Amino acid sequence: MRKNYIFGALFVIAGLLIAIGPKTIFAVCNSDGEMTMKCFYVAQTELAIGIAIAILGVVLAILKDSAAQITASIALALNGIITILIPDVLIGVCKSAHMHCNAVTRPALNILGALVIVLAAIGIVLFREKDSKVNE
Amino acid sequence: MTVHLEIKNLRKDYKRGETVFSAVKDVNLEVNGGDFISVVGHSGSGKSTLLNLIAGLLLPTSGEILLDGESAIISSDDKASRLRNTVIGHIPQGQSLLSNLTVFDNVRLPFYLSEREGDPSAQVHELLTGLGIGSLAGSYPNSLSGGEARRVAIARALINKPAILLADEPTSDLDAENTDEIMLLFKRIAKEGTAVIMVTHDQRTLNAVDRSYTMEDGVLSNHSV
Amino acid sequence: MSNKPLTIWQLAVANIKRKPLRTAGLIIIVALVAFVLFAGGILSVSLKNGLESMKERLGADLLVVPVGYDEGVEGIIVKGEPAYFYFDKSVETELEKVEGVKSVSSQFYLTSLNQDCCSVPVQFIGFDPETDFSIQPWISEVYSKDIKDGELIIGSDITADENNRLKFFGEEYTVAAKLEETGTGLDQAVYANMNTLVHLFGAAKEKGLTFIDTIDPESSVSSVLVRLEDGYDLDEVTHNIRASSDGLQVIKTKSMVTGIADDLDGLVSVIYVFAALFLVVVLIMLVIVFSVTANERKKEFATLRALGASGKKLARLVITEALLICGIGGSAGTIVSAVIVLSFSTYIGDRLGLPYLQPGIAGVFGIALLALAVSLGLGPLGSAYTAGRLNRREVYLTMREGE
Structure with missing residues (x-):
């Protein structure tokens, strides 16, 4: 089925952006000096979450059983939620509204996280539809 | 009560540059419900123009078309379309099914082109089953064979129980077996009271019809079978 | 189907x-x-x-700053880039005497340090509650009491901690109110009265801000806001001010806005x-x-x-x-x-x-x-x-x- 290839590819792209983005495209603020900033840890944690999302995307593309596809989608949605919670609640970013991590990294992660959640939700619906068709 | 269609001195002129050219020249024709007639001619002879005139898709230059004694030449497009939708079943030339719709939707489509009450679904299934293609209701046209597609087009032409059935080259691209079956079908439809007017250049159909006419350069002439 | x-x-x-x-x-x-x-x-x-919103916020007709600091003050107002510069307080009294000037009020600027590395330097703006006509109207929209010594009013982009306090140069200050958003650089500023600013200045000096060693906060100001008497022309008064003393840069807020x-x-x-x-x-x-x-x-x-x-x-x-x-x-x-x-x-x-x-x-x-x-x-x-x-x-x- 082509559907889960497309979804898998989208999750891999989103996952890689979440993983590498906070260190490159929408980088967190520089941490020079001895104190390490919150955003540095945000970037580190998102690296792990992003890689997990990318791997789950590959898994989703390979999986053929629709129950397994739905499970992978649920896992992806949860990872999407964590992606958002890290800069917003769990770790947080620099207080100043104009610092790069607050003005750029945080919204970028929010959007990517939301994208992962929305895609996963659409995926769950589509994979379930396929399932019910088989059962008919 | 069956229909009585009378065509008197019907003429359709086209201008090509300076010269006027008549696609249909002073045609006279009378068809009654139950008749199965054919108009034979080469392409370009004016036979399709004649069908389009009868269907009200074209307005004649002069002449009369009388349907049960009343003029069927209507200048309002809306009214002409409604008349066509209710009185005439049309089987256009070639592959005429709408490729974006299923067989089921193709057949019931004419029902919804005028204001009507009710649900034609049962009728659609009945028609399709009667034509031996009941199982194809959910298929899309591109998966049908030529003979199947032609049957769907016939079912679609019959959905509004028309008084006149117009068929434009209904057997083109069909093998002998399919051609015979469709001729039998038209005979049956005619027997039930519909006037069937078929335009064709297929000689194989000639012995199926009640009367046959020849069309050449816009002139219709009687032609005994 | x-x-x-x-x-x-x-x-x-x-x-x-x-x-x-x-x-x-x-x-x-x-x-x-x-x-x-x-x-x-x-x-x-x-x-x-x-x-x-910037037009409304400025409230003054003319802004007088030390020569060469016109870009500095524009940076503060438009882009939120912190800056500090000083001249003698006597300028204020001199300007008051200039023909066509209705009222004047001085402000005192200071910036914070990158204390922990997760914060950007903050612009402090000290005002004189007696004469100020440019900041207090906006404070009164969100805070009806007088600003006491040691209290801060913060721009909309500054975030206080859970206890409504902010720490600068090792000391904590109470945040009395937060101003509404203006979209200008002033959203990133912290306001206080002159006494609080003098206190902050001392604390900054203690923390080793050497560049202000020679400045006496009691006798210095950073800018003077000027309002014109009705019927006087901007250019005319600008000319009068320039004639009255040297070392002053006069900025017409109107031309800043039109720029x-x-x-x-x-x-x-x-x-x-x-x-x-x-x-x-x-x-x-x-x-x-x-x-x-x-x-x-x-x-x-x-x-x-x-x-x-x-x-x-x-x-x-x-x-x-x-x-x-x-x-x-x-x-x-x-x-x-x-x-x-x-x-x-x-x-x-x-x-x-x-x-x-x-x-x-x-x-x-x-x-x-x-x-x-x-x-x-x-x-x-x-x-x-x-x-x-x-x-x-x-x-x-x-x-x-x-x-």
């Missing part, structure tokens, strides 16, 4: 569904239009709001011209695409005619298809644009380097509706030509012989 009546709407849905590539292409193009319209709308309105307004007009007209050009190009493209597709679909339309569809119905079918495509594209583009533009508003404002004040929810909704309406309007406009041709009798309606 659905038994739902086969309406024009259903027919249109089936048609666009069964041509996924063409439909997706058109939807993306219309989505781009909606994206540009919404983003352009928000941008231009935010810039205009920012300028208005920004000029920049802004250029930017906004670029946005408008780009959006308009884009709109026209897309409209022309849609007209062409719809008419080319109609040519390809001649047979389909002729069949519909033969089955009893009027020309009007065909026109409605084509317009409905166009509306569906533009509706989906317009909504998608507006939503994506809203997510991106609203999320990154701080960054956009910073990059533009101009006062940027986003409209409220109602304003955002208004712009979204407008973007949606225009992109939806592309449907009927783009397909009108084709629909008109289909509605004409005899042109499209017959399948030619031999076809």
Whole structure:
């Protein structure tokens, strides 16, 4: 089925952006000096979450059983939620509204996280539809 | 009560540059419900123009078309379309099914082109089953064979129980077996009271019809079978 | 198989569904239009709001600063770039005597350090509660009591801790109130009375801010705000001030505003011209695409005619298809644009380097509706030509012989 290839590819792209983005495209603020900033840890944690999302995307593309596809989608949605919670609640970013991590990294992660959640939700619906068709 | 269609001195002129050219020249024709007639001619002879005139898709230059004694030449497009939708079943030339719709939707489509009450679904299934293609209701046209597609087009032409059935080259691209079956079908439809007017250049159909006419350069002439 | 009546709407849905590539292409193009319209709308309105709010905020006719620091003070007001500079307090009393000056009030600037590395330096602005006419009107909107010594008023971009306190140079201060957003650099400033500022100054010195060693905060100020007597001309008073003493730079707030307004007009007209050009190009493209597709679909339309569809119905079918495509594209583009533009508003404002004040929810909704309406309007406009041709009798309606 082509559907889960497309979804898998989208999750891999989103996952890689979440993983590498906070260190490159929408980088967190520089941490020079001895104190390490919150955003540095945000970037580190998102690296792990992003890689997990990318791997789950590959898994989703390979999986053929629709129950397994739905499970992978649920896992992806949860990872999407964590992606958002890290800069917003769990770790947080620099207080100043104009610092790069607050003005750029945080919204970028929010959007990517939301994208992962929305895609996963659409995926769950589509994979379930396929399932019910088989059962008919 | 069956229909009585009378065509008197019907003429359709086209201008090509300076010269006027008549696609249909002073045609006279009378068809009654139950008749199965054919108009034979080469392409370009004016036979399709004649069908389009009868269907009200074209307005004649002069002449009369009388349907049960009343003029069927209507200048309002809306009214002409409604008349066509209710009185005439049309089987256009070639592959005429709408490729974006299923067989089921193709057949019931004419029902919804005028204001009507009710649900034609049962009728659609009945028609399709009667034509031996009941199982194809959910298929899309591109998966049908030529003979199947032609049957769907016939079912679609019959959905509004028309008084006149117009068929434009209904057997083109069909093998002998399919051609015979469709001729039998038209005979049956005619027997039930519909006037069937078929335009064709297929000689194989000639012995199926009640009367046959020849069309050449816009002139219709009687032609005994 | 659905038994739902086969309406024009259903027919249109089936048609666009069964041509996924063409439909997706058109939807993306219309989505781009909606994206540009919404983003352009928000941008231009935010810039205009920012300028208005800066005009209101300044409150003074003239700003007097030490020579060479006109850019410094503009940086503070427009871009939120912290700066400090001082001259002698006596300037204030001298300016009061200048002909045409109605009232003066001095301000004292200071910046904080990058104390922990997660914060940017903050601009402190000290004002004299006795004479101030530029800051207190705004404080009174959010805080009705007098500002006591040691209390801070913060701009909308500054965040206090949970206990409503902020720590500077090793000491904690109470935040009395937060000002409303202005979209200017002043959102990143912290305000206090002169006594508090003198205290902060001392603490900064202790923390080793050596560059201010030679300054005595009791006898120094950074800028003097001037209001004119009615009937006096700006240029005239500026001239009078220049004549009265040396080493002063006089900034007309009006020309600061008009300078920004000029920049802004250029930017906004670029946005408008780009959006308009884009709109026209897309409209022309849609007209062409719809008419080319109609040519390809001649047979389909002729069949519909033969089955009893009027020309009007065909026109409605084509317009409905166009509306569906533009509706989906317009909504998608507006939503994506809203997510991106609203999320990154701080960054956009910073990059533009101009006062940027986003409209409220109602304003955002208004712009979204407008973007949606225009992109939806592309449907009927783009397909009108084709629909008109289909509605004409005899042109499209017959399948030619031999076809």
